[in-house]
Amino acid sequence: MATPLYSSGSSKKHVVSPGAAAASASPSPSPSSVVTPLLSPAVAKVQKPDGSELLKPPVSTTQPPPEDLLAQLPVALPEPIAVDTTVQATAQPRAEAVPRPAARPLSDAGEYAASAEERKFLCLLDDGTLLVAEGHDMNPFVLSYCARLERLNYRYSTRLASLDTVRRSYQGKRRDGTGERVDHTQMQVVAKNLIARACTERASDIHIRVNRFSTEILFRIHNELTRISEQTREYGERLLATLYSAMASVSDNTYKPNERQDASIGDRDKLPERLFGVRIATAPTSLGSVMVMRLLYNDAGETIALEDLGFTARQAEMIELLKQQPHGMNIISGPTGSGKSTTLQRVLASQIRDMAGSIHVITVEDPVEYPITGAVQTPVVNANSEEARSTAFSAAIANAMRLDPDTIMIGEMRDRASAQSALRASMTGHQVWTTVHANSAIAIADRLTDLGLPLSMVTDETLITGLISQRLVKLLCQHCSQPFADVMHTLDPALVGRVKRAVGARFDQVRVAGSGCPHCGHGTVGRTVVAEVIRTDTTFSELLREGRKNAAHEYWLREMGGQTVAQHAVEKVAAGLVDPRMAERVVGPLPPASDAERGLFVAGGEGHGG
Numbered sequence: 221m222a223t224p225l226y227s228s229g230s231s232k233k234h235v236v237s238p239g240a241a242a243a244s245a246s247p248s249p250s251p252s253s254v255v256t257p258l259l260s261p262a263v264a265k266v267q268k269p270d271g272s273e274l275l276k277p278p279v280s281t282t283q284p285p286p287e288d289l290l291a292q293l294p295v296a297l298p299e300p301i302a303v304d305t306t307v308q309a310t311a312q313p314r315a316e317a318v319p320r321p322a323a324r325p326l327s328d329a330g331e332y333a334a335s336a337e338e339r340k341f342l343c344l345l346d347d348g349t350l351l352v353a354e355g356h357d358m359n360p361f362v363l364s365y366c367a368r369l370e371r372l373n374y375r376y377s378t379r380l381a382s383l384d385t386v387r388r389s390y391q392g393k394r395r396d397g398t399g400e401r402v403d404h405t406q407m408q409v410v411a412k413n414l415i416a417r418a419c420t421e422r423a424s425d426i427h428i429r430v431n432r433f434s435t436e437i438l439f440r441i442h443n444e445l446t447r448i449s450e451q452t453r454e455y456g457e458r459l460l461a462t463l464y465s466a467m468a469s470v471s472d473n474t475y476k477p478n479e480r481q482d483a484s485i486g487d488r489d490k491l492p493e494r495l496f497g498v499r500i501a502t503a504p505t506s507l508g509s510v511m512v513m514r515l516l517y518n519d520a521g522e523t524i525a526l527e528d529l530g531f532t533a534r535q536a537e538m539i540e541l542l543k544q545q546p547h548g549m550n551i552i553s554g555p556t557g558s559g560k561s562t563t564l565q566r567v568l569a570s571q572i573r574d575m576a577g578s579i580h581v582i583t584v585e586d587p588v589e590y591p592i593t594g595a596v597q598t599p600v601v602n603a604n605s606e607e608a609r610s611t612a613f614s615a616a617i618a619n620a621m622r623l624d625p626d627t628i629m630i631g632e633m634r635d636r637a638s639a640q641s642a643l644r645a646s647m648t649g650h651q652v653w654t655t656v657h658a659n660s661a662i663a664i665a666d667r668l669t670d671l672g673l674p675l676s677m678v679t680d681e682t683l684i685t686g687l688i689s690q691r692l693v694k695l696l697c698q699h700c701s702q703p704f705a706d707v708m709h710t711l712d713p714a715l716v717g718r719v720k721r722a723v724g725a726r727f728d729q730v731r732v733a734g735s736g737c738p739h740c741g742h743g744t745v746g747r748t749v750v751a752e753v754i755r756t757d758t759t760f761s762e763l764l765r766e767g768r769k770n771a772a773h774e775y776w777l778r779e780m781g782g783q784t785v786a787q788h789a790v791e792k793v794a795a796g797l798v799d800p801r802m803a804e805r806v807v808g809p810l811p812p813a814s815d816a817e818r819g820l821f822v823a824g825g826e827g828h829g830g
């Protein structure tokens with residue numbers, strides 16, 4: 221069954237006959253705002269597929285007094301609600317006809333089943349009557365259901381009714397005999413589809429905000445919150461109750477909107493293949509309540525493999541070895557927005573998981589950027605001046621060391637004081653992970669001496685164990701990217717030449733961004749890491765200590781099997797994953813392939829020129 225979240229739009233309009241509209245004289249709001257809150261103007265504000273919003277005027281802006289509400293209660297209820305008879309005695313004539321008792325809903329199950337959201341606005345009866353909630357005849361849910369009936373060649377006549385009448389027409393025994401419980405089951409389908417969709421879009425979190433009159437659903441994708449849909453408040457309340465009570469495994473499964481609650485979904489058959497769990501946190505808000513669901517991916521989220529961030533298998537293996545060393549400082553460099561924090565988070569989270577929580581990881585951050593499950597994260601209190609910040613930061617590191625950590629993560633070494641504190645932590649037998657601003661992995665050593673650390677210590681391979689540099693490049697959408705060869709006649713010949721020299725025989729696989737498609741929007745889907753990782757050794761450190769930086773660089777590339785950020789980018793260009801122009805914007809001109817690879821190009825690359 222399609223979830224109403226994604227089937228909200230239809231360009232087809234089903235016109236309700238004026239006679240049918242006249243048949244129900246006055247709007248009939250819900251008899252009890254406790255049971256069914258009056259649907260608000262926000263009900264009809266629904267996201268269309270093209271992203272625009274369909275705005276509809278409110279159904280009714282004034283609520284009749286309670287007596288009138290009671291007066292409108294149909295008498296022949298399948299499940300009668302206790303009504304004070306003295307009030308009912310003074311009741312005015314009913315505003316609308318109750319559906320024939322014999323008529324039973326067709327839209328609750330089977331061929332003509334409406335979605336949970338559609339059922340709120342309409343009910344198809346087995347006498348061919350389609351009850352449509354007054355004021356909702358142009359509602360996208362109603363329109364799409366009508367379009368479906370037309371496709372099925374089902375002849376029906378529309379009659380406007382109150383929202384409450386529509387709701388009541390579903391009450392009582394269902395044709396399948398399961399009764400009200402089906403509602404819950406159907407909301408579970410909605411919940412499952414919502415999680416599945418978030419998973420497909422690689423969202424890290426789902427936010428459900430139940431506001432006074434509406435419910436907003438948002439996904440966090442690539443760390444940005446994106447609004448997915450707007451629903452009624454009632455829809456949100458039911459969704460939250462279903463998620464908490466029927467899907468989560470928690471000892472007391474009573475959902476209490478007015479309390480903070482935590483739960484998790486771990487049941488395999490309730491989750492998509494790619495998730496191993498969903499963590500749920502709820503809280504009351506000034507307008508209603510909020511639920512945030514953190515999706516725990518088998519291969520991503522906090523447990524994502526470094527390869528999935530874009531590191532090569534070899535780089536991931538080296539970082540794995542750095543993680544396993546009992547002490548030493550590992551430093552990640554790169555400009556702001558190069559994904560350093562994400563790498564740090566993944567490294568520490570996986571370390572905590574690998575050790576089954578038996579290690580104590582403390583972070584000192586200004587501010588805390590990402591939550592790391594199992595780590596003790598300490599934000600540095602904001603200070604007014606740069607000097608006060610520096611002092612506070614160093615004090616926080618010193619304090620962290622007294623808290624008996626195994627691993628310390630220091631957000632950034634930005635001055636002499638924090639660099640010295642980090643080095644001291646490494647010298648006292650801790651594993652330290654931190655970041656610094658430097659242009660390459662090898663340049664980190666220069667930066668550390670600039671920050672005032674003694675060269676002898678910077679080039680001690682037992683103190684400084686790992687040097688990493690990284691950038692992020694945009695990843696091409698595999699659905700709409702185009703072969704580079706098809707468009708190269710329109711490109712700068714110098715670029716074409718560089719690409720040929722860089723990728724050699726793999727020239728045919730190079731692709732460029734297309735103009736966008738339903739899978740991506742703009743031709744790219746997220747970003748991927750291009751990196752260089754150096755695990756320092758005696759010779760490498762010795763060459764640096766002697767000031768022979770070029771020799772150290774050569775040694776790293778030739779003897780240690782190193783790969784530079786630019787070479788890593790070329791690999792991704794050659795594999796058709798990254799547009800060469802986008803790669804050059806991040807890493808500079810693509811370097812030519814090594815001699816061996818160029819030989820391959822000459823041998824196999826004839827005929828590719830043009």
Ligand SMILES: [Zn+2]
Nearest residue numbers: 697700737740
């Ligand atoms: Zn695309």
